[in-house]
Amino acid sequence: MASSERPLDHRYRGEHPIRTLAYLFRADRRRLAGAFVVFTVKHSPVWLLPLITAAIIDTVVQHQPIGRMWLSAGVILFILLVNIPLHLLYVRLLYGSVRRMGTDLRSALCTRMQQLSIGYHSRVSAGVLQAKVVRDVETVEQMVQQTAETGLGALTVLTGGLVVIAVRTPEFVPVFVCVVPVAALLVARLRTRLRSQNEHFRHEVEHLSSRVTEMTRLIPVTRAHGLEGKALRRMDGTLRQVLHSGLRLDLLNGRFASLAWVFLNVVGVVFLTCAALVSYYGVWGVTPGDVVMLSAFLTTLTNSTTTLAGLAPVITKGLESVRSVGEVLQAPELEDNEGKSEVTSVRGAVAFEGVGHAYEEGRPAVRDFTLSVAPGETVALVGASGAGKSTVLNLVIGFIRPGSGRLLLDGTDMSTLDLRTYRRFVSVVPQESILFDGTVRENVAYGMDDAGDTVVRQALRDANALEFVDRLPQGLDTVVGEHGARLSGGQRQRLAIARALIRDPRVLILDEATSALDTHSEALVQQALARLLRGRTTFVVAHRLSTVRGADRIVVMGDGVIREIGSHEELLRRGGAYAALYSGQPA
Numbered sequence: 001m002a003s004s005e006r007p008l009d010h011r012y013r014g015e016h017p018i019r020t021l022a023y024l025f026r027a028d029r030r031r032l033a034g035a036f037v038v039f040t041v042k043h044s045p046v047w048l049l050p051l052i053t054a055a056i057i058d059t060v061v062q063h064q065p066i067g068r069m070w071l072s073a074g075v076i077l078f079i080l081l082v083n084i085p086l087h088l089l090y091v092r093l094l095y096g097s098v099r100r101m102g103t104d105l106r107s108a109l110c111t112r113m114q115q116l117s118i119g120y121h122s123r124v125s126a127g128v129l130q131a132k133v134v135r136d137v138e139t140v141e142q143m144v145q146q147t148a149e150t151g152l153g154a155l156t157v158l159t160g161g162l163v164v165i166a167v168r169t170p171e172f173v174p175v176f177v178c179v180v181p182v183a184a185l186l187v188a189r190l191r192t193r194l195r196s197q198n199e200h201f202r203h204e205v206e207h208l209s210s211r212v213t214e215m216t217r218l219i220p221v222t223r224a225h226g227l228e229g230k231a232l233r234r235m236d237g238t239l240r241q242v243l244h245s246g247l248r249l250d251l252l253n254g255r256f257a258s259l260a261w262v263f264l265n266v267v268g269v270v271f272l273t274c275a276a277l278v279s280y281y282g283v284w285g286v287t288p289g290d291v292v293m294l295s296a297f298l299t300t301l302t303n304s305t306t307t308l309a310g311l312a313p314v315i316t317k318g319l320e321s322v323r324s325v326g327e328v329l330q331a332p333e334l335e336d337n338e339g340k341s342e343v344t345s346v347r348g349a350v351a352f353e354g355v356g357h358a359y360e361e362g363r364p365a366v367r368d369f370t371l372s373v374a375p376g377e378t379v380a381l382v383g384a385s386g387a388g389k390s391t392v393l394n395l396v397i398g399f400i401r402p403g404s405g406r407l408l409l410d411g412t413d414m415s416t417l418d419l420r421t422y423r424r425f426v427s428v429v430p431q432e433s434i435l436f437d438g439t440v441r442e443n444v445a446y447g448m449d450d451a452g453d454t455v456v457r458q459a460l461r462d463a464n465a466l467e468f469v470d471r472l473p474q475g476l477d478t479v480v481g482e483h484g485a486r487l488s489g490g491q492r493q494r495l496a497i498a499r500a501l502i503r504d505p506r507v508l509i510l511d512e513a514t515s516a517l518d519t520h521s522e523a524l525v526q527q528a529l530a531r532l533l534r535g536r537t538t539f540v541v542a543h544r545l546s547t548v549r550g551a552d553r554i555v556v557m558g559d560g561v562i563r564e565i566g567s568h569e570e571l572l573r574r575g576g577a578y579a580a581l582y583s584g585q586p587a
Helices: 002-009 017-024 026-042 044-061 066-081 083-115 118-123 126-168 170-224 228-280 288-329 389-397 419-425 440-444 453-462 489-502 519-533 568-574 577-583
Strands: 350-360 363-373 378-382 404-409 426-429 507-511 537-541 553-558 561-566
Touching: 017 026, 017 083, 017 288, 026 044, 026 083, 026 126, 044 066, 044 126, 044 288, 066 083, 083 126, 083 288, 126 170, 126 288, 170 228, 170 288, 228 288, 350 389, 363 389, 363 404, 363 561, 378 389, 389 426, 389 507, 389 537, 419 426, 426 489, 440 453, 440 489, 453 489, 453 519, 489 519, 507 519, 553 568, 553 577, 561 568, 561 577, 568 577
Parallel strands: 378 537, 378 553, 426 507, 507 537
Antiparallel strands: 350 363, 350 404, 553 561
16 A cells, blocks of 8 residues: 555654654645635635725725725625635645545554564553554644644734735834734743643553553453452552643643733733824824724734644644654664565475574573474474573564574575565464454454455364354354454464464464363364474474474473473483473373
8 A cells, every 4th residue: 555655765863743744745735735725715804804894984984985895895795605615625625635644644653563573562562552543643633733724824814914904004013023923932932841741741641551451451350350449540540640741731731821812912902002092193194994903903913823822732742743653653673674585485494503682682582592493394492481482483483583693494594585475484373362353254364365265164174163163153254352252262272273274384383372271172272283283394382291292303492592402202211301391290
């Protein structure tokens, strides 16, 4: 989708968010220019009315020709009548551009999330990322809409009003001109504080979003142990932080708005009094109509200046959201696949040559890992928690790259391969099956839109899942619920195996695929796995050693290094680390 790629080629590197916004709207420049022209015409009655009112009053007071009054009224009536079609055209031009920008930005964020490393996702909460996609983009849209609607209205009134005053009563222009820079100075002095407070509030809301996501995931555990009160107290603490941060922001915005309003209205009263005195004493030929016009313009220009000042919090909040989105769009932890060789076929030979990897400097998760795996071979990784097993799996999948040494696929260094194309030949069956809120068919054939019912049913049959799927109310079209909530653990795992089978992978990853199952479900899953393993290079991680007896080789790991390698029988005869682990577990 082209729109999803558009914002990604922009190198946001801490530049001002206004430039980023200009980039995001670059495809709609002509529509925005048209919206500006249409708005100026449709909004012109606001600053033309005081001039026409002045003309009518002078006609009445000074007994000028009545035709002038009818002409003025006709002009303003025409402009008022065309407001409806012009406004609809303006909405189509501006709001259409804003909605397209928001859609492109959300698409770009989702695309970027798919490109960021697994390490990034392990550190950044899903709730925070969700807030950026939903809340921050919505804030940017609202900022542009409000600034365009309200700010453009205020600017056209200021510009049109000052032009009319310059033509009709030029002596009063300096006074009006002074009001705008003083108001701008008020905005500038508080803007720094507004930005820092908005940034703080944004981080508090992101933290809240993360806590809500965490709370909803823990509800089964919370309810099962009667910990509702503790969970609510935890949430209450976060909610109070958001409350206090929001109140501080509201008070700062309120103080700013109040100062601007009082100042501008004091200036207005003084100015109006002076204008009345000038007309009363006949200075500069100011007519009664001019006084009424200046009085009306004083109100509209004061309101426009106050409106512009009041937009500061909206703009500051919106620009902070642009920065927030930029944190994801330009996060450096991308999987680098550009310009690398595409993988068109895989035999399944995997070789580790002195591979090392550390998540934190000075604390290697895997050290000097050397292992050659032949195509079709099944290798089991066992050891205590923290031994480095999951790191080895992540290296095979390509989620992380070796910090030292080399990892070869069919004799080719994987650092030179496009890992996206390699993963087409990989399937993963995790400990907790990952299902989405769709039908059985959609979950099994995920990513394989051309898979027909016959192929799906065969995969389900091989996974020992067809018997329970056929008993479901709608069979293949039964919705499994979010995370497969309407199925048992064994049923979910068999669907995950069917999803792996239908892809016909050359490299298979089994990460504790049976550890959470009861005996009956485990037996069914083991039968399905036996079919899945045939002819495929397989890496198995299991704490329950009875499940890895049939592996071609078992690699015993500890502290990130290989302790022992051999078959189940060889390692038991050796009487080493594996035998010690095995003797401590039930057969």
